Amino acid sequence: LYQVPRPKGYRVSWHANPAVEAHHFGQSHPMKPWRLTLTKQLVMAYGMHHAMDLYLARAATYEEMAEFHEADYLDFLRQVMPGDMDRAEQSDNVVRFNFGDDCPIFDGLYNYCSLYAGGTVDAARKLCNDQAEIAINWSGGLHHAKKAEASGFCYVNDIVLGILQLLRHHPRVMYIDIDVHHGDGVEQAFWSTDRVLTVSFHKYDKDNFFPGTGALDDTGPTHPLNPGAHHSINVPLNDGIDDNSYEALYNEVIGACVETYRPGAIVLQCGADSLGCDRLGCFNLNVQAHGKCVAFTKTFGLPLLVVGGGGYTPRNVSRAWAHETSILLEADQIIGRDIPDSVAFRTHFGPDYSLFPPLSELRKLENKNPRSYLAGLVESVHEQLRYIKG
Numbered sequence: 001l002y003q004v005p006r007p008k009g010y011r012v013s014w015h016a017n018p019a020v021e022a023h024h025f026g027q028s029h030p031m032k033p034w035r036l037t038l039t040k041q042l043v044m045a046y047g048m049h050h051a052m053d054l055y056l057a058r059a060a061t062y063e064e065m066a067e068f069h070e071a072d073y074l075d076f077l078r079q080v081m082p083g084d085m086d087r088a089e090q091s092d093n094v095v096r097f098n099f100g101d102d103c104p105i106f107d108g109l110y111n112y113c114s115l116y117a118g119g120t121v122d123a124a125r126k127l128c129n130d131q132a133e134i135a136i137n138w139s140g141g142l143h144h145a146k147k148a149e150a151s152g153f154c155y156v157n158d159i160v161l162g163i164l165q166l167l168r169h170h171p172r173v174m175y176i177d178i179d180v181h182h183g184d185g186v187e188q189a190f191w192s193t194d195r196v197l198t199v200s201f202h203k204y205d206k207d208n209f210f211p212g213t214g215a216l217d218d219t220g221p222t223h224p225l226n227p228g229a230h231h232s233i234n235v236p237l238n239d240g241i242d243d244n245s246y247e248a249l250y251n252e253v254i255g256a257c258v259e260t261y262r263p264g265a266i267v268l269q270c271g272a273d274s275l276g277c278d279r280l281g282c283f284n285l286n287v288q289a290h291g292k293c294v295a296f297t298k299t300f301g302l303p304l305l306v307v308g309g310g311g312y313t314p315r316n317v318s319r320a321w322a323h324e325t326s327i328l329l330e331a332d333q334i335i336g337r338d339i340p341d342s343v344a345f346r347t348h349f350g351p352d353y354s355l356f357p358p359l360s361e362l363r364k365l366e367n368k369n370p371r372s373y374l375a376g377l378v379e380s381v382h383e384q385l386r387y388i389k390g
């Protein structure tokens with residue numbers, strides 16, 4: 001019934017490994033890898049798999065992950081077992097590497113991490129080898145992981161690994177992060193270089209929202225000898241931002257950044273916890289508005305690496321990422337808005353059975369981002385861009 005044609009003039013590659021989806025963070029942990037199963041079911045029911053090159057992601061090797069992560073940390077990650085959380089001889093490392101409720105030690109943890117990281121490294125290499133213009137890994141986007149520390153449901157920073165690959169071919173790479181949380185791990189990894197410009201939009205409340213960094217004036221260490229000074233752009237937001245405000249803000253900020261910095265490639269983290277009705281998020285975006293960020297980013301015609309990230313209401317995460325896949329294929333008009341009859345787990349998408357439920361109306365949220373506040377953010381980004389040359 002549905003078969004999406006290949007887009008004209010460019011290639012899209014899809015990187016995934018179904019083994020990722022089988023991992024469990026534990027009872028009632030908000031991160032649910034099976035949201036990826038739901039996403040893939042939608043993508044296939046719409047026939048979008050015919051329009052892309054599909055690759056089974058391989059596991060990133062230890063050496064590939066060691067391009068960013070410390071050996072001590074990877075060694076620990078490789079050998080821990082469920083139960084080590086309570087084992088005395090492991091407790092120093094559990095604390096040192098920040099394992100706990102947010103970052104539990106579950107069955108197959110190393111396998112899970114190396115597979116999602118392998119997908120992003122593969123995707124970046126496809127772009128570098130001119131085998132694709134757009135590469136997608138919805139299982140990646142785990143932006144909080146540090147060199148030697150797990151953080152916020154993230155263990156291996158696949159985004160950093162992907163950007164390191166792109167830097168082999170491109171003098172400048174721009175990173176954009178629309179997850180509701182601050183992309184602190186990626187920002188920190190490239191703090192001392194002017195070859196990566198990071199831009200994160202996020203809820204910011206220093207003491208009450210994770211990770212508590214990403215204030216407007218956190219622009220990278222401003223030591224006069226640090227080439228990376230000013231190359232972290234942060235767009236801190238309050239609860240309830242709506243479609244129109246976010247879209248206008250995104251287009252102004254990203255438009256100005258691309259124009260000034262002139263990157264050779266873009267990495268876009270599409271965390272879906274910025275949607276309305278997210279279990280952890282506090283923004284009020286509908287699926288269409290989230291998708292417009294992807295559509296706008298695509299208009300620059302630059303090599304584009306697209307990854308997932310947060311997103312804690314699986315039915316909406318899968319709607320957003322399926323819709324965004326269709327945008328990347330220029331097929332959003334073709335597939336329409338109805339959830340196909342053939343989709344597995346169709347009951348998850350009731351009662352409306354639409355890709356675009358009225359998320360912004362389902363949970364009443366006041367927009368605590370007045371126009372004057374948003375105008376100030378844009379003004380401040382323009383000021384910061386005066387320090388940056390492409």
Ligand code: ZLM
Nearest residue numbers: 027028029030101102142152153179181210280309310311
């Ligand atoms: N406690 N279980 C976003 C990462 C957000 C830090 C407060 C842990 C949770 C959360 C875990 C079942 C991305 C914090 C939270 C409870 C210290 C966060 C396990 C509920 C549960 O029910 C839960 C036992 C858990 C964790 C809620 N954690 C909500 N928010 C954040 C991390 C990751 O979307 O950006 C990218 C993938 N952590 O607020 C605490 C301060 C630990």
Ligand code: CA
Nearest residue numbers: 177179181201
């Ligand atoms: Ca963000």
Ligand code: ZN
Nearest residue numbers: 179181273310
């Ligand atoms: Zn998040």
